[in-house]
Amino acid sequence: MKSKALIWKELLDLSRDKRTLAVMIIIPFIGLPAMALVTTGLSSTQTTTVYIEVLDNKSLYIAKFISSQVMELSKQYGLRVNVTISNGPPKSIYNILLVIPKGFYKNITYINGIGTLYLKSLVGSVQSSEVKSIIENVIGEVKESVVVNRVKILANKSGINATPYNVLNPISISSGYYLPSGSPAPVSQVKLSYTARLLEFSLFFVANPAIILMGDSVLGEKERKTIETLLATPASKTSIIIGKLSASVAIGLVTAIADSAGVILYLSMISPGSLKLTPGLIGVNLAVSALLVIMSAAIITPAILRSSSIRSAQSVSYLLMMVALGIYFSALFIDFQRLPYYVQGILMVIPFTQAALALQNFVLGQYVLMATNLVIMVGFILLGIFISIKSFNTERLILSK
Amino acid sequence: MVYIMKTKVEVPMDNNTDGNKYVIDAQNIYKKIGKKDVLKGVNLLVNYGEIHVLAGHNGAGKTTFFRILIGLLRYDSGTLRVLGLDPYKSRQEVSKRLGYVPEDSSPYERLTGYENLKVYALIYSDGNEEIAERYVERGIKISGLKDKDLSRKAGEYSNGMKKRLLIARALMHSPKLVLLDEPTNGLDVFSAYNIRKLIKSMASSGTTFLISTHNMSEAEMLASKVSFIAHGLVIYTGSVKSAIEEFASVNLEEAFIKAVGERE
Numbered sequence: 155m156k157s158k159a160l161i162w163k164e165l166l167d168l169s170r171d172k173r174t175l176a177v178m179i180i181i182p183f184i185g186l187p188a189m190a191l192v193t194t195g196l197s198s199t200q201t202t203t204v205y206i207e208v209l210d211n212k213s214l215y216i217a218k219f220i221s222s223q224v225m226e227l228s229k230q231y232g233l234r235v236n237v238t239i240s241n242g243p244p245k246s247i248y249n250i251l252l253v254i255p256k257g258f259y260k261n262i263t264y265i266n267g268i269g270t271l272y273l274k275s276l277v278g279s280v281q282s283s284e285v286k287s288i289i290e291n292v293i294g295e296v297k298e299s300v301v302v303n304r305v306k307i308l309a310n311k312s313g314i315n316a317t318p319y320n321v322l323n324p325i326s327i328s329s330g331y332y333l334p335s336g337s338p339a340p341v342s343q344v345k346l347s348y349t350a351r352l353l354e355f356s357l358f359f360v361a362n363p364a365i366i367l368m369g370d371s372v373l374g375e376k377e378r379k380t381i382e383t384l385l386a387t388p389a390s391k392t393s394i395i396i397g398k399l400s401a402s403v404a405i406g407l408v409t410a411i412a413d414s415a416g417v418i419l420y421l422s423m424i425s426p427g428s429l430k431l432t433p434g435l436i437g438v439n440l441a442v443s444a445l446l447v448i449m450s451a452a453i454i455t456p457a458i459l460r461s462s463s464i465r466s467a468q469s470v471s472y473l474l475m476m477v478a479l480g481i482y483f484s485a486l487f488i489d490f491q492r493l494p495y496y497v498q499g500i501l502m503v504i505p506f507t508q509a510a511l512a513l514q515n516f517v518l519g520q521y522v523l524m525a526t527n528l529v530i531m532v533g534f535i536l537l538g539i540f541i542s543i544k545s546f547n548t549e550r551l552i553l554s555k
Numbered sequence: 556m557v558y559i560m561k562t563k564v565e566v567p568m569d570n571n572t573d574g575n576k577y578v579i580d581a582q583n584i585y586k587k588i589g590k591k592d593v594l595k596g597v598n599l600l601v602n603y604g605e606i607h608v609l610a611g612h613n614g615a616g617k618t619t620f621f622r623i624l625i626g627l628l629r630y631d632s633g634t635l636r637v638l639g640l641d642p643y644k645s646r647q648e649v650s651k652r653l654g655y656v657p658e659d660s661s662p663y664e665r666l667t668g669y670e671n672l673k674v675y676a677l678i679y680s681d682g683n684e685e686i687a688e689r690y691v692e693r694g695i696k697i698s699g700l701k702d703k704d705l706s707r708k709a710g711e712y713s714n715g716m717k718k719r720l721l722i723a724r725a726l727m728h729s730p731k732l733v734l735l736d737e738p739t740n741g742l743d744v745f746s747a748y749n750i751r752k753l754i755k756s757m758a759s760s761g762t763t764f765l766i767s768t769h770n771m772s773e774a775e776m777l778a779s780k781v782s783f784i785a786h787g788l789v790i791y792t793g794s795v796k797s798a799i800e801e802f803a804s805v806n807l808e809e810a811f812i813k814a815v816g817e818r819e
């Protein structure tokens with residue numbers, strides 16, 4: 155077996171390039187969780203300032219109620235908020251302004267009146283929009299208590315026996331989830347499905363290292379001037395390609411596992427409690443990742459064999475990675491199965507789609523479809539290797555500059 | 556049940572030549588690279604056991620011709636037999652009995668000298684560890700590198716050591732034919748001397764060498780037969796002595812200059 159000798163050589167060679175390996179494994183594994191720490195850390199230190207201008211004396215207690223509720227709710231969401239109540243205009247810039255005008259109290263206590271509040275937020279602040287929606291919710295509470303009072307009064311006057319809550323909520327919704335098979339899905343299933351989506355996104359990081367390693371492995375031999383002697387040995391084109399693929403895939407797998415662990419760590423830090431991992435999902439994710447690593451390396455190889463230098467191979471690799479990014483990023487928001495047929499058709503011929511679909515189909519319990527996705531991935535792998543061997547042209551490899 | 560035993564008829568054959576008249580038999584080889592006619596009808600015959608030096612100026616087409624001889628490049632027309640086979644069609648088969656050290660090549664720099672030999676030994680032995688070990692031992696002897704150096708990464712070697720390693724790697728599987736493209740180019744006087752000594756001693760045990768050079772005094776020192784190549788054509792083949800006589804010169808350098816001059 156000549157491939158064995160070549161795999162051994164590739165692994166030795168790659169494993170000696172400690173810095174590249176470290177970068178490939180450590181950056182996503184440490185980098186993403188670190189990013190999560192920094193962003194959650196920073197956003198918890200920034201403060202949103204709220205100014206409540208009360209021009210209606212009788213409404214002061216409403217302003218105080220809003221203030222205390224907003225403070226409490228914000229704390230629950232991990233937001234820092236500072237509320238100032240005053241009867242004059244603000245003297246500096248605040249993120250949010252709430253104005254309670256003169257006559258507000260009178261308007262809301264009169265059965266047919268409308269009290270207007272003025273709520274303004276400063277343009278361009280992410281956090282103030284979250285606080286603004288908290289304020290709107292608190293105002294909603296105030297509104298409800300006013301309505302309850304009005305209903306009580308009307309019910310009393312007309313002598314009808316009515317519970318204000320029922321009058322206000324004539325329809326109740328009991329919602330739940332179900333699987334494509336029709337059986338009901340527990341909330342844990344929903345979390346599982348959400349986790350699968352995030353794993354689909356992490357496939358982007360899984361696909362990358364093998365693509366880069368494969369380019370370096372083939373064109374590195376050219377740039378480091380080792381290819382010509384290798385091609386003058388009895389090593390066949392097939393064994394050279396298989397040797398390089400196997401080594402890139404082996405190292406790609408190690409980095410892929412580190413990368414998806416990093417992504418999961420990152421996501422569980424920024425949205426804790428909403429994820430659920432089961433042994434089944436982990437297993438399927440590993441299988442999909444392994445196939446994806448092999449597939450990515452296999453489909454980039456024909457392009458690498460046509461490149462003249464590592465740099466030109468890298469630009470093709472980036473193109474492929476952008477396609478992968480497009481697919482896996484949209485997997486966060488899009489149900490591929492719900493797209494129009496012609497769009498699905500286009501997406502299906504992009505090999506990366508199959509990996510995302512395999513995960514989606516697994517959490518939906520559609521195991522036959524999932525198996526089909528995996529088989530198609532194997533098909534892409536074989537196709538990639540076949541085209542690589544057919545397009546392995548020693549003359550182009552030696553002469554191109 | 557009757558088994559018919561198929562017996563092979565043994566044809567007596569010269570063990571050293573596999574029944575071929577020449578190690579290399581190139582007739583009228585043409586090669587265009589891009590728009591340039593690099594080889595314009597090269598003829599070359601190399602006999603078994605020779606140290607055949609292909610001497611020519613830079614850009615004459617030596618490297619291109621070597622790459623054609625090992626099957627890396629396709630030739631546009633002509634007929635070519637290397638060890639009895641067409642190298643472009645039978646690259647793998649030819650390469651088993653061939654050793655090649657390109658002009659501008661390097662060992663795997665992140666691998667040790669020993670590992671460099673081992674990888675190629677495993678390729679030549681088709682994964683057979685025992686045979687590979689024998690090849691490596693032979694390679695170590697040929698390289699003349701010390702154990703201490705063999706366990707160092709080849710990237711830390713001097714140019715001379717790298718070249719010795721490459722030559723040893725190309726010779727360890729006892730090929731019939733060895734192609735060395737400008738083997739002493741860029742080496743200091745000691746390394747160059749050692750490499751020429753190595754070539755001569757390997758040739759005396761029956762290996763055929765085809766060596767290219769642009770250095771005529773090197774050709775004079777090495778060649779049992781010399782061919783002049785200029786502008787994509789082989790313009791003379793003979794012994795060093797007859798070349799000098801033919802062109803009434805004092806040395807090979809003058810003979811080469813005159814040979815090229817006659818053509819123009």
Ligand SMILES: Nc1ncnc2c1ncn2[C@@H]1O[C@H](COP(=O)(O)OP(=O)(O)O)[C@@H](O)[C@H]1O
Pocket residue numbers: 552553554588589591593611612613614615616617618619620
């Ligand atoms: N990769 C290449 N691309 C374009 N031209 C080339 C290439 N390789 C060689 N040539 C041309 O072929 C001619 C012969 O080159 P070469 O075989 O390297 O000569 P030598 O080895 O005798 O110096 C040169 O003039 C060069 O211009």
Ligand SMILES: [Mg+2]
Pocket residue numbers: 614617618619658736737
């Ligand atoms: Mg040359």
